[in-house]
Amino acid sequence: MFHGGGKNELKSLSVVIVVAVIGLIFLAGGVGATLNRTMTTAACEACGMEVEKTDVSSLLVVSSDGGEHWACCPICADVIGLYYVDAEIQGQCFACGQDIDIHLEDSQLSYVEFSGNKEFIKVLLGGMCMKNKLVCSGACAQSVHQSYEWAADIPEKTLQEALMIGNTKLETMTVGYRPISIPALSYVVMGTGVALLAAAPVAWKLMNKGQKTQAAN
Numbered sequence: 001m002f003h004g005g006g007k008n009e010l011k012s013l014s015v016v017i018v019v020a021v022i023g024l025i026f027l028a029g030g031v032g033a034t035l036n037r038t039m040t041t042a043a044c045e046a047c048g049m050e051v052e053k054t055d056v057s058s059l060l061v062v063s064s065d066g067g068e069h070w071a072c073c074p075i076c077a078d079v080i081g082l083y084y085v086d087a088e089i090q091g092q093c094f095a096c097g098q099d100i101d102i103h104l105e106d107s108q109l110s111y112v113e114f115s116g117n118k119e120f121i122k123v124l125l126g127g128m129c130m131k132n133k134l135v136c137s138g139a140c141a142q143s144v145h146q147s148y149e150w151a152a153d154i155p156e157k158t159l160q161e162a163l164m165i166g167n168t169k170l171e172t173m174t175v176g177y178r179p180i181s182i183p184a185l186s187y188v189v190m191g192t193g194v195a196l197l198a199a200a201p202v203a204w205k206l207m208n209k210g211q212k213t214q215a216a217n
């Protein structure tokens with residue numbers, strides 16, 4: 001193979017390898033970013049808003065079949081929980097981060113798992129997803145009222161009251177899995193990778209052809 005113009009062949013081979021490696025790096029980068037986003041981000045199954053799974057405001061609703069459904073706020077979580085009839089809503093206090101697990105059975109509030117006094121768990125009702133927050137105590141509710149201008153005088157609802165609001169909303173909302181949006185840039189990066197990978201063997205053929213023609217002349 002490396003007779004005569006061996007040096008040139010080596011040169012073109014290294015160009016092809018570099019192109020292919022760059023293609024692989026692009027492809028891996030795009031795939032990695034997409035996978036990472038899929039693992040860390042989810043869309044609320046009630047309203048569609050995208051949330052970070054680790055965000056203290058995000059709630060995970062586990063239906064009785066073990067299915068995992070993400071919610072952006074406690075009201076959406078109630079809507080989703082009611083949709084699945086039997087569900088465990090895993091939330092956290094917006095102020096202190098303590099775990100609050102709300103169990104629904106037959107579309108009713110069954111029991112709450114919480115390390116402190118459950119009576120003071122409230123939903124601060126800001127009237128929109130971004131402003132509906134779960135809090136575990138009077139002190140935590142107070143700290144949210146004082147820390148955020150938008151929360152200064154929003155009403156506090158009991159879990160039962162919040163569930164009733166969720167029940168009303170369920171009638172107008174469509175609950176179900178929604179894919180998260182993948183940024184166009186990820187597709188561009190992956191597409192570039194695939195194009196470079198595909199170009200590498202073509203470039204190899206073209207360069208060899210060129211050399212053979214050169215040799216023939």
Ligand SMILES: [Zn+2]
Binds near residue numbers: 044046049073
């Ligand atoms: Zn939502």
Ligand SMILES: [Zn+2]
Binds near residue numbers: 094095135
């Ligand atoms: Zn708290």
